[in-house]
Amino acid sequence: MIKIPGMLMVGAMGRGAGKTKFACSLISRFSPQCNITAIKVTTIEKADSGCPRGGQDCGSCSSLNGYYDITEETDSQDDKDTARMLAAGAGRVFWLKALKTHLEEGITALIDIIGNDVVSICESNSLRSVVEPGLFVMVKNHTAENCKPSAEDVVRHADRIVSFDGNEFDIDLSGVNIVSGKWAMRAAATVIIMAGGRSRRMGQDKSMLPIRDKPMIKHIIDQLRGHFNQIIISSNDVSKYSFPDVEVVPDRLTGRGPLMGIACALRASANDLNFVMACDIPEVDISLMKKLLREAGDIDVVVPRTGQGRCEPLFAVYKKNALADIEAALLSGNNRIIDALSGCRVKYIDLSETGARQLKNLNTMDDYQDFIRRKNDINA
Numbered sequence: 015m016i017k018i019p020g021m022l023m024v025g026a027m028g029r030g031a032g033k034t035k036f037a038c039s040l041i042s043r044f045s046p047q048c049n050i051t052a053i054k055v056t057t058i059e060k061a062d063s064g065c066p067r068g069g070q071d072c073g074s075c076s077s078l079n080g081y082y083d084i085t086e087e088t089d090s091q092d093d094k095d096t097a098r099m100l101a102a103g104a105g106r107v108f109w110l111k112a113l114k115t116h117l118e119e120g121i122t123a124l125i126d127i128i129g130n131d132v133v134s135i136c137e138s139n140s141l142r143s144v145v146e147p148g149l150f151v152m153v154k155n156h157t158a159e160n161c162k163p164s165a166e167d168v169v170r171h172a173d174r175i176v177s178f179d180g181n182e183f184d185i186d187l188s189g190v191n192i193v194s195g196k197w198a199m200r201a202a203a204t205v206i207i208m209a210g211g212r213s214r215r216m217g218q219d220k221s222m223l224p225i226r227d228k229p230m231i232k233h234i235i236d237q238l239r240g241h242f243n244q245i246i247i248s249s250n251d252v253s254k255y256s257f258p259d260v261e262v263v264p265d266r267l268t269g270r271g272p273l274m275g276i277a278c279a280l281r282a283s284a285n286d287l288n289f290v291m292a293c294d295i296p297e298v299d300i301s302l303m304k305k306l307l308r309e310a311g312d313i314d315v316v317v318p319r320t321g322q323g324r325c326e327p328l329f330a331v332y333k334k335n336a337l338a339d340i341e342a343a344l345l346s347g348n349n350r351i352i353d354a355l356s357g358c359r360v361k362y363i364d365l366s367e368t369g370a371r372q373l374k375n376l377n378t379m380d381d382y383q384d385f386i387r388r389k390n391d392i393n394a
Contacts, residue, residue, distance in 0.1 A: 016144060020131060020197065021145070023151070051107070081120070082113065084109070096109050194236075216378060249264065276351070291330075315333070315358050
């Protein structure tokens with residue numbers, strides 16, 4: 015799977031869903047902020063097959079030479095989808111036609127042309143099978159009940175399904191952001207950053223260790239801000255964390271460990287859906303975080319698990335439904351997070367099956383210095 019966090023991919027549940035119109039509205043909104051590269055992808059089942067849209071064959075697909083073809087649109091006056099994207103404000107527009115079996119090869123070739131760090135908006139369903147974009151939004155006609163096969167294959171990956179009534183889309187685009195060249199969509203969810211530990215092994219407050227001239231916890235907040243509509247820091251030192259639009263929630267009783275912090279923050283949260291993480295994970299795996307949030311469904315808690323069976327309850331999703339069991343455990347004197355979740359509906363996600371890296375916490379000064387050294391090497 016190719017990860018392209020700078021890409022916003024737009025798919026469609028069915029025909030006539032307004033996919034290109036939605037892509038163009040995004041281009042119009044964001045092109046004044048940064049240079050947007052637009053991409054249209056046409057996936058061809060077989061080299062000798064007809065038009066994938068099932069209509070009159072225009073000859074574009076049958077004229078494919080080799081496994082894929084990349085062309086750049088230069089005429090903004092045409093009525094083609096690519097021309098509409100160019101007219102909407104895209105800096106460059108490309109049309110990738112590829113055999114389904116060679117989609118990955120085709121998009122890799124296109125990345126070689128446009129570069130790895132461009133901000134892009136791409137129209138495709140099938141490409142989601144080989145690319146993990148920063149955002150994947152699927153558009154549907156508000157009266158449609160069924161979806162086409164290419165949509166069925168990838169709809170489980172959608173960050174948001176947007177309905178189109180022929181005039182408007184049911185989404186507030188002010189919740190869509192570009193954060194450091196990566197796409198983000200603010201969800202109706204709260205992120206809870208646990209900063210109440212004593213940092214004994216570190217020897218000093220790890221949350222305030224500098225990363226790029228800012229405290230580590232601020233470095234974490236900056237990565238998460240575009241993804242959540244509420245940010246809570248769990249800490250008993252309320253005055254320490256005076257960041258804009260961040261609420262600090264102290265423990266009701268001290269000395270009860272992170273479980274008490276989780277309970278108090280969940281009670282203070284404005285949302286049912288909450289992502290809880292430790293303050294000593296400086297680089298947030300946004301891809302894993304979003305997967306955990308998508309998996310929540312009717313589950314109370316979603317917890318990643320390493321190949322050795324070790325759970326990571328401080329990089330996990332908690333619904334408010336879990337609060338009753340957590341508070342019952344605290345009342346009984348049990349401070350262990352995993353024990354408190356025994357009565358909840360818990361889904362464990364094996365990291366080995368997601369392709370995610372093992373979570374890296376900074377527990378000691380050696381860990382911190384190694385992290386800074388690697389970061390400096392990357393930026394050198």
